[in-house]
Amino acid sequence: MSQSTGSAGADGETHRSGADDRLRADCARCFGLCCVAPAFAASADFAVDKPAGQPCRHLRTDFACDIHVDLRARGFPGCTVFDCHGAGQRVAQETFGGRDWRAAPETAPLMFDVFAVMRPLHELLWYLTEALALRPPAALREELAAALAETDRLAGGSPQELLAVDVETHRGEVNRLLSRTGDLARARGGAPGADRRGAVLVGRDLRRTDLRGANLRGAVLIGADLRGVDLTRADLTGADLRGAALDGADLTGALFLHQSQVDAARGDKLTRLPDRVTRPAHWSALSLTPRPAGRRPRRR
Structure with a gap:
């Protein structure tokens, strides 16, 4: 809970x-x-x-x-x-x-x-x-x-x-x-990110996608690959993160992130979480996945 x-x-x-x-x-x-x-x-x-x-x-x-x-x-x-x-x-x-x-x-x-x-x-x-x-x-x-x-x-x-x-x-x-x-x-600190409200992104590889400040309200991210992704200021209201790979992802500044969403996802010791969210115990049994190589996408 x-x-x-x-x-x-x-x-x-x-x-x-x-x-x-x-x-x-x-x-x-x-x-x-x-x-x-x-x-x-x-x-x-x-x-x-x-x-x-x-x-x-x-x-x-x-x-x-x-x-x-x-x-x-x-x-x-x-x-x-x-x-x-x-x-x-x-x-x-x-x-x-x-x-x-x-x-x-x-x-x-x-x-x-x-x-x-x-x-x-x-x-x-x-x-x-x-x-x-x-x-x-x-x-x-x-x-x-x-x-x-x-x-x-x-x-x-x-x-x-x-x-x-x-x-x-x-x-x-x-x-x-x-x-x-x-x-x-x-939009605080810059222009808002991509609008992915309600997007169906089941199983998608999003490692190279810039999701900083993105609107992910109601997005279906079941099994999505979000390893190493920066989700600062991303609105995760109601986003379905079941089975999503959050290894090495940065969620410290994500908006409306609830504990249950994190519990439903997969992550590792490199996943960065807000202080208010507890790292799920079942994550410890997963192998650590390094951040994907390459530069982080730049905001245009």
């Missing part, structure tokens, strides 16, 4: 993000909601099919996972990178007042539906907190702060109020603010 405590600014400087414990998953205070509420299809990320609302076969009665230390080896790498951004414990402890769905089975359907609303709201809270840490202009900062307060207000509603939230409309409004913030941050 995420251990984010700060954020990397557009100039590569690391500063406090202001994120609090509410935006960090605390499984001990949850009721295993991420192991029950969502549906999963057997894939490279999840070893078996699991219908929505049905507990994973590995969920114990105390809501802990009985194969937690072996999830990757047992075919559940998707579980190791999933992050509810603190939504689970908020639903469990605040929205439902600590009543778990096993002890009060009548709450189960409603609790699972509420979790599906709470998680994207908490994800937006995380992004808004990161955006504020990028020190945007005063007017934009006020808009971001107002959006943060409104998102938190929505997340604090009753179960019925939460189910009435139009998540997609609210997400769209917030994303416009986040996109503006990212564009300004990408």
Whole structure:
């Protein structure tokens, strides 16, 4: 789960993000909601099919996972990178007042539906907190702060109020603010980089590509080769980095980089990460890959 405590600014400087414990998953205070509420299809990320609302076969009665230390080896790498951004414990402890769905089975359907609303709201809270840490202009900062307060207000509603939230409309409004913030941050210290928003770059060799200040919001970078690439000021909001090779890459100044994205990628001891991001333990088992030879592309 995420251990984010700060954020990397557009100039590569690391500063406090202001994120609090509410935006960090605390499984001990949850009721295993991420192991029950969502549906999963057997894939490279999840070893078996699991219908929505049905507990994973590995969920114990105390809501802990009985194969937690072996999830990757047992075919559940998707579980190791999933992050509810603190939504689970908020639903469990605040929205439902600590009543778990096993002890009060009548709450189960409603609790699972509420979790599906709470998680994207908490994800937006995380992004808004990161955006504020990028020190945007005063007017934009006020808009971001107002959006943060409104998102938190929505997340604090009753179960019925939460189910009435139009998540997609609210997400769209917030994303416009986040996109503006990212564009300004990408242009800080020079012209913004290439616009690769939503680009499908599965398996692409990007080692010679200049991605400094690039817009990679929503880009699909599954299995992409980013070894030795400088991602300073690149906006990685929602970028899919599953299996991407980050050996020797520089992500210290990347924008909106979340721990789960790093956990889903591959890297080595030469990969440079922001202070707020923890180097994944499974990286240590990978062989080190040297930076590709040749000059780094120049910005034109």
